[in-house]
Amino acid sequence: MRIFLSCLILILLLHGYARAQKRATPPARSASTQQTETYKSVVIDKDGGLRITTSRNRTITVPKQGEQVSFRDPRLSPDRTAVGAKAEFGNCCTSYDVALELVVYSRGKLHRFSGEKIPISRWQFVADRRVVFGQAETHSYCRVHYELRDIQSERLIDSVDVPAPCAFDPDPKQPTIPKWASDLIAAQP
Numbered sequence: 001m002r003i004f005l006s007c008l009i010l011i012l013l014l015h016g017y018a019r020a021q022k023r024a025t026p027p028a029r030s031a032s033t034q035q036t037e038t039y040k041s042v043v044i045d046k047d048g049g050l051r052i053t054t055s056r057n058r059t060i061t062v063p064k065q066g067e068q069v070s071f072r073d074p075r076l077s078p079d080r081t082a083v084g085a086k087a088e089f090g091n092c093c094t095s096y097d098v099a100l101e102l103v104v105y106s107r108g109k110l111h112r113f114s115g116e117k118i119p120i121s122r123w124q125f126v127a128d129r130r131v132v133f134g135q136a137e138t139h140s141y142c143r144v145h146y147e148l149r150d151i152q153s154e155r156l157i158d159s160v161d162v163p164a165p166c167a168f169d170p171d172p173k174q175p176t177i178p179k180w181a182s183d184l185i186a187a188q189p
Contacts, residue, residue: 038080077125082106142166146181
């Protein structure tokens with residue numbers, strides 16, 4: 001009988017301990033309730049990678065990838081939830097490197113945008129966690145290609161080709177340019 005009572009007490013004690021342990025564990029936070037990480041600075045490090053400093057002073061390094069030579073033109077998004085820079089690659093036909101990708105780091109994930117796989121001349125963050133960039137051939141181009149993309153899904157939202165004066169057409173007819181593209185054109189030289 002003593003063995004039975006001892007076993008019963010032990011079972012009750014273990015059950016109570018297990019319940020106490022379960023209550024002590026804080027509930028897991030869902031992805032929607034977790035606070036989005038913000039960034040306070042971005043620079044190009046001595047190795048040519050991006051060095052991002054978070055608002056909690058944590059350092060994140062985004063290294064060059066593949067045949068990438070360097071990063072250029074690093075920026076923080078206006079809401080500080082994304083960091084972006086142009087990724088430069090060697091080019092056979094110029095004495096300088098060209099930016100063939102736009103790299104954006106956001107929410108712990110790296111996004112690479114290459115559009116039409118021609119040099120990216122200008123870019124900027126826009127509202128609603130999006131990015132816009134313009135692309136043109138390095139020499140003798142007759143158009144600039146612009147893309148508006150969602151950062152997280154990398155989905156192409158819109159694009160437009162804007163004719164540029166060139167030897168073949170010194171005075172091209174201009175299409176209706178969407179606001180997101182005209183804002184980029186007006187913002188940078």
